Amino acid sequence: MGDRFGLYQLLLTLVIFVPFERLFAARPQKIFRRGLLTDLAFLFLNGWLVVAGQIVIVTVAILVNQSILPSAVKQAIDDLPYWVQVPLVIVIGDLGIYWAHRILHVVPTMWHIHAVHHAVEELDWLAAVHAHPLDTMFLKAGSLFPLFALGFSTEAIGTYFLVYYWQSYLVHANVRLNYGPLRYVLVSPEFHHWHHSSETEARDKNFAAIFSFYDLLFGSLHLSKGRKPKTFGVDNPMPTSYLALLAYPFVIWASKHKRDDPSAPVVLSEVTANVRESAKGLQ
Template sequence: MEPMDLFGLQALLICALIFVPLEHVLALRTQQKILRKGIGTDVIYAVVNGAFLKICLVLMAAAAMSASAWLIPQRITTTVSGQATWLQVIEIIVLADIGVYASHRAFHAIPALWRFHAIHHGVEELDWMVAFRAHPVDQIITKAVSLLPVFFLGFSSEAIAVYFIIATGHALLLHANVRMNFGPLKWLIATPQFHHWHHADQRDAYDKNFASHLAIIDALFGTFHIPGSKMPEKYGVDEPIPTDYIGQHGYPFVRGGQQGQNTADAIVRPATET
């Protein structure tokens, strides 16, 4: 793997060429600047953490495939990988998003996990770059829960590659500063409006909209929240998240004592309140 591929600089530039104009044409908040507060930190996340995540995914896939060779009958993995690529991609999206939903909900419900996930929610202005801001512990656990079954079952490399392209583009769109009308499809697929409400610092939106692709999963589990055509008034969390890259990585580990626990409990909003 070449350094340029590892750090994804070319891909990041391509994404910028797509989403910067898109956010200008379909801007939700027209006064929000391209170089908004914290954008430099998010660029570091995209480059450094992106490279780290790629290495982890390669190791994760190798481990899962090795275990699969011992535990799963070859006829099953052959059947799975022998399906049409488009069908495999759909199956991967469904399987992975069930895992994302479960892990994402756990990160909101368990105070110790929320400390890591709070880094992603600490942003007060949403745009496409926010998709990259996630603590490595958050990323690794979420990817393990959602993708290990995919690697384990033997889906083809082509289908997995297509899934990653779709998943990346969709994640950037969900966080983008855009207003888009998906009509009744909003009940089926995750939309920017759907995910912006997940980031809302408003009580009626707490612990809602956990899926990354299929909003219908939230509809089935009672966590779907889109109030008409409205968009959130504000984003972020009520706890003080460090603004610098290093501080954010250390934040989950330096919060201690009963005071930190109480703050986490207040922000987590246990499922009994939803």
């Protein structure tokens, strides 16, 4: 039943976003763009890895809730009606996403995981799934752990999941939407497209997933009035196949370890060569 529901959800997403991008395209772009097959691999193959990580995250969070959280706090949250819990869950969840996302950018070791997501050079709705499983798990930990640890209801958290699901596809979609004055409150496609831009001025900006005011509050907001981002991606060469992208952070980490070892120095060109060789072998 769950697999069937997931398939129906995917088909509905496809039916909505493909014509949406045709009607309101931000940039000329083909439906069968470069990297489409790799994104489909991420879509269909990442799921079980992420679910396994999610089970661990939720289990630990529930243990924290049961063994550490004061009973008065648990009772206060449990007494909140659904319609109060939902906005609280979305606000708290997105704050967790903001900081987890920012860590993925500013901590070099974590960036090698997140770079897989930023490797997309032709942005559309399906780019939302182009992410390393470790990346997705870390972001889920940022949002899910505090929500389950605090003891919010599964119904409220499930509603947040649904909002986040559609929001992820929308903000990556190749559509020209900026929300006007509300762009400083809510994350729009324009807002997130700047996050993916390879232009220097936009780097390490716009981390929030739903509420852009978090970036305004923490000094990481970038919205260039009257301009749209023109190029996407990262500076260094990236693999293009699914398996090679899964291996990418591990290849980089291994190469850096060898480079830091005086008995086995490795220069930057060798790191790039290792990544390319790994990509060839896994394609």
